[in-house]
Amino acid sequence: MFRFRLDGSSGVPPYLQLVHQVRQSLLLGYLQEGDRLPTVKDVAGDLAINPNTVVKAYRQLEHEGLAGGRPGQGTFITATSSPALPEAQQALRVSLEEWLRAAEEAGLSSDEITALIAVARHDLKKEKVS
Amino acid sequence: MTQNDAGDSPPALRTDQLGRRYGRVWGLRDCTLEVPAGAIVGLVGPNGAGKTTLLEMIIGLLEPTEGELSVFGETSHSPMAARLARVSYVAQDHPLYRDFSIADMFHLGRSMNPSWDQALAQARMDALDIPLKRKVKSLSGGQRAQISLTMALAKRAPLLVLDEPVSSLDPIARLEFMREVMATAAESGLTVLIASHVVSELERLCDWLIVLTSGRVQLAGPADDLIAAHPLLTVPRATPDADLPGVIIQRTDSDRHSTVLVRADPARLAAQQHPAWQADPVSFEHLVLAYLQRPSARAATDDIAQAAARPGPSTKAVSR
Amino acid sequence: MIWVSWRQHRGQAISCLAVLAALAVYAILLGTSMRTAFGNDALTACLAHSQGTACPAAVQAFTNKFGSEVNIAFWAVTLIVPGLIGVLVGGSLIARELEYGTWRLAWSQTVPRARWLAVKLALVTGGLIVLGAAMTAVITWYRAPMDRLTGHLQHNIFDFEGLVLTAYILCAFGFAVLAGLLLRRSIPAMVAAFIPWLAIRLVIEFVFRDHFLAPLTTTVNCMQGGCGEGIGFVPQATGRIGDLVLSIQGNVVTYQPADRFWTFQFIEAGIFVALTAAALGATIWLLHRRAA
Numbered sequence: 001m002f003r004f005r006l007d008g009s010s011g012v013p014p015y016l017q018l019v020h021q022v023r024q025s026l027l028l029g030y031l032q033e034g035d036r037l038p039t040v041k042d043v044a045g046d047l048a049i050n051p052n053t054v055v056k057a058y059r060q061l062e063h064e065g066l067a068g069g070r071p072g073q074g075t076f077i078t079a080t081s082s083p084a085l086p087e088a089q090q091a092l093r094v095s096l097e098e099w100l101r102a103a104e105e106a107g108l109s110s111d112e113i114t115a116l117i118a119v120a121r122h123d124l125k126k127e128k129v130s
Numbered sequence: 131m132t133q134n135d136a137g138d139s140p141p142a143l144r145t146d147q148l149g150r151r152y153g154r155v156w157g158l159r160d161c162t163l164e165v166p167a168g169a170i171v172g173l174v175g176p177n178g179a180g181k182t183t184l185l186e187m188i189i190g191l192l193e194p195t196e197g198e199l200s201v202f203g204e205t206s207h208s209p210m211a212a213r214l215a216r217v218s219y220v221a222q223d224h225p226l227y228r229d230f231s232i233a234d235m236f237h238l239g240r241s242m243n244p245s246w247d248q249a250l251a252q253a254r255m256d257a258l259d260i261p262l263k264r265k266v267k268s269l270s271g272g273q274r275a276q277i278s279l280t281m282a283l284a285k286r287a288p289l290l291v292l293d294e295p296v297s298s299l300d301p302i303a304r305l306e307f308m309r310e311v312m313a314t315a316a317e318s319g320l321t322v323l324i325a326s327h328v329v330s331e332l333e334r335l336c337d338w339l340i341v342l343t344s345g346r347v348q349l350a351g352p353a354d355d356l357i358a359a360h361p362l363l364t365v366p367r368a369t370p371d372a373d374l375p376g377v378i379i380q381r382t383d384s385d386r387h388s389t390v391l392v393r394a395d396p397a398r399l400a401a402q403q404h405p406a407w408q409a410d411p412v413s414f415e416h417l418v419l420a421y422l423q424r425p426s427a428r429a430a431t432d433d434i435a436q437a438a439a440r441p442g443p444s445t446k447a448v449s450r
Numbered sequence: 451m452i453w454v455s456w457r458q459h460r461g462q463a464i465s466c467l468a469v470l471a472a473l474a475v476y477a478i479l480l481g482t483s484m485r486t487a488f489g490n491d492a493l494t495a496c497l498a499h500s501q502g503t504a505c506p507a508a509v510q511a512f513t514n515k516f517g518s519e520v521n522i523a524f525w526a527v528t529l530i531v532p533g534l535i536g537v538l539v540g541g542s543l544i545a546r547e548l549e550y551g552t553w554r555l556a557w558s559q560t561v562p563r564a565r566w567l568a569v570k571l572a573l574v575t576g577g578l579i580v581l582g583a584a585m586t587a588v589i590t591w592y593r594a595p596m597d598r599l600t601g602h603l604q605h606n607i608f609d610f611e612g613l614v615l616t617a618y619i620l621c622a623f624g625f626a627v628l629a630g631l632l633l634r635r636s637i638p639a640m641v642a643a644f645i646p647w648l649a650i651r652l653v654i655e656f657v658f659r660d661h662f663l664a665p666l667t668t669t670v671n672c673m674q675g676g677c678g679e680g681i682g683f684v685p686q687a688t689g690r691i692g693d694l695v696l697s698i699q700g701n702v703v704t705y706q707p708a709d710r711f712w713t714f715q716f717i718e719a720g721i722f723v724a725l726t727a728a729a730l731g732a733t734i735w736l737l738h739r740r741a742a
Contacts, residue, residue: 006334008330008334011413013333013414014333014334039316040316041313041316041317044312044313044315044316045309045310045312045313045316046309047309047312047334048305048308048309048311048312048334048335049312049334049335050170050312050315050334050335050336050337051312051315051316052168052170052337053334053337054316122408126405189558190558191554191557191558210562210564211560211561211562214558214559214560214561214562215560217558218558219554219558221551221554221555221558223551225550225551225552225554225555226552226555227458227552227555228550229461230457234457237453237454237457238453238454238457238559239559241451241452241453241454242451242454242559242560242561243559243560244560245560278555281555285559285560
């Protein structure tokens, strides 16, 4: 059975943590198409969290096309977990690695890189709003 | 199981201008709430805020001085036995009869509750590996808490009330206790009301929130709706209060900027938002603490609060 | 609910049975030796045709032998034990739940607290009545030989035959239950109930009992002896065994006749039962009001 974990101090809402863990596991190949996710009761009883949080997470996964419920049987992974990324993501990955190398050579620390990314995303969002 | 839509089943709890006076002091006043079945509610407030008063009225241990109260349709005019059958209760110190054996406690449960489920009680003891013939006084604090919880769950009432259930327990015992509550809620659609002043634990447990200070409800509603209604704005320090949308809950000023928690619906916010402002979602804990710290005022009954108190589908997709 | 009441008072029931057993053992030992002595002294035959005047020496010997033990030991018993039993059983009935917080458990089950209390009180009161009756029966059996010489209107003897012993227990119980609700602590409730109980007990016995009904008078010729009062004198100054002599002035004896025993028992027991009912009624009413 797939076991979730919860980080109470991360600041990330619980349901999102569950969604992230499924996405992550899919990328790494730990979850594969056809795997059954634990029941809401199992997760709620394992982590001591609100069962509605689990329901919300599973609904989000359905919305993203990663999982689907079969009535009476549970929730199953529907996405293919191919380690090979689609072409667009592959190209982005390459340019990202180039940028990171450039940033390191410019002398930015790991924290500064993260902050820079956050500011850029924020500005982009403002642009979209106005 | 998920929360029911309010449709046909009665709400787990409905109060209308509920109040209780002790002599000349009001322990609780103007309490108006409607909690849907299946919700897991966190009741937060400092000691003396009125949590115990509210809980005891819900359970049937105390009568209201004014206002109305109903639990799954049973009001304070219903027969006492019918009211008592709707609620299970675990008090703060997990009271049990110390010289009883666990089997005796279950016999008491059977004797005093027509709805008692002995199979469930037995199954829980098997799962916990505690023999029934042990005396209560020989059990550890964590085990006693589990027995109290078993007594409450075996009563099979639709509403479970927990008064600071884990404050006296070590971390392992706490986890075991809440695991059982959440698993049972998942399985049977139990409505749970947890009174606590440990805010940090409540986020993962509760999808509904009631904040009580000085005997009045300051905030009440589904947690997601409340968080959506309270953007956390980062604004320039010089921004006057009047320019800010909605009701200011908490304003923290630094040298060049201010962080302001407001209660404003998205339309209001969109209309008044300035390009220089940043709006982020508030965290559960921050929201609760902000309300707890507010100088006590009558809870405003504006649109947002009323909307938050109405039952509705709880699983809107919320962008965080 | 009946099982719960029984289980909660099981320990007390066992202790009461132990007290009863101890009393029975004492009674059987002393009672048997009294009956033997009574038979040996041929007192039965003597009493058949006289009021003890025909065999004064035998009577004297018997009363000397058994009189002191009986009176002194039983003085303590009749005064303290019924009160102790009552307050020990009643003081913790409600108070214990309040002290230990178990009221939150007991009154949040599906049994309304009024019914919870009513069933408990009914069961425990019933048990105390049975205990009181049993204790009275044991004591009455054991005292039977002595009673044939002294009657049972006398102070001491009156206190533990008939109905009053049970009534004393019930009254102490009622006071203690009420005190437990008001004071919310078992031991203070027991003390707070015992003191007024004892006061009322003594006042009724020594101030009122002798005059429950207007006493009768008769004149005697004291020259012929038998002008005494109290247990030591057989027969009493009136010439009849069992009369309670209140005073002698000159030749005039003021007394209560022996056949008033049951009337006085009903009167005194009635007073204590009425007090019990008032205390328990107040408790039920107050408990009902507590929530409201």
